[in-house]
Amino acid sequence: MDLNTVVEVRDARVPSPWRPGDAWLGGGTYLFSEPQPHLRRLVDLSRTGWPPVRLHPDGSVEIAATCTIAELSRFAKGLEAEAAPLVERCCRAFLASFKIWNMATVGGNLCNALPAGPMISLTAALDGECLLLSQDGARRRVPVTGFVTGAGRKDLAEGELLRSVTLPPRAQACRTAFRQASLYGLGRSGALVIGVLDPLDGSLAITVTASTVRPVRLWFPLPPGPDALRAAIGSAVADDEWFDDIHGLPEWRRHMTYRFAEEIRRELEGAAG
Structure with a gap:
């Protein structure tokens, strides 16, 4: 246009x-x-020359805001990490044409702050941290879960720039589980839930996106029981935070979130056992 x-x-x-x-x-x-x-x-920003993705010596992965979905997908295919398949799953959650894949950026997806943004899902689930640059050169770092504050809302001041998102090495070593639902075969995500199991201490993180107006990441020192998991989601998501639009009613989104979270809990609890 x-x-x-x-x-x-x-x-x-x-x-x-x-x-x-x-x-x-x-x-x-x-x-x-x-x-x-x-x-x-x-x-x-297209001529800034920022490397799309960088693997740092400490094992962390820094994704430039200008990294396209196609570039991230190609990088993940060569990434030797337990969580690498999750990157491709989230890239595929776009359900977009090759033209979008080769133009849409990770930073744009985060800054649009749409509930169904799959780069929000990915980076929130892997404990990502945003690097923000202000017009006076000041820098600040904000967790992805704090950067996206609502549907279309983000913690970004006037003129401030999202430079990159960094994924810590520990998150990449985790086993992951992914569930997604849409009302249509090629439709926007109505619920997307990701589980991340840490092999070092056995902790479990459940991240809820698409069904809620903001990403919700729940951390448990050990995998909880079904009742405790359900109660934790209910406490973390207020009634008015279940998203409501043409792609799904709040009641359906809530139901699918609870269902997927329990499926993931069982899958990763079995993997831990």
Whole structure:
């Protein structure tokens, strides 16, 4: 879609004061999907030269905001980590064409903060941390679960930039389980639940996305029983935090979340045994 209110596209490598009507341009799959009448200038990140994904010496994985879904998928295929298959599962949760895969970015998916954003699901489940850069050069780090605060809401100040998301090495060594539901064969996720079992201490993390307005990550020192798991989800998600749109009613999303969480608990508890 043409953005007929945009009068300038600026290279992000060239410093310039942030002003009203500015927006960061990554892949542009959201920006160009619908009218953006409030925008006047796009700050293009495509030529920043940031490596899409970096494996650091300590084993952590840093994913640039400009990393496309296709680049992340290719990286994961060569990643020798227990949790590597989860990356591909979340990439496939886009159910998008090859054109979207090669343009849509990890950073764009997080910054849109849509409940069904599968990069939110992935990075929240693997205890990801966002690196944010402000216009004055200050840096701050925020957990993914704290970065996305609601449907379409994120902890991002005016002009602030999501630079990257880092996944810790310990999370990558975990065994994972994945469940997803949609009302349609090729539809948007209505519920997506991921379990992560830590082999070092036996702890279990259950992350709920798509069915809720924000990512919810529950950590248990040991796998809980079914009643304790259900109670924990019920306490963590308020009644008005179950998402409601054309892709699923709150009651259905809640039901599928409880069902998937129990299936994952049993699967990973069996793996631990």
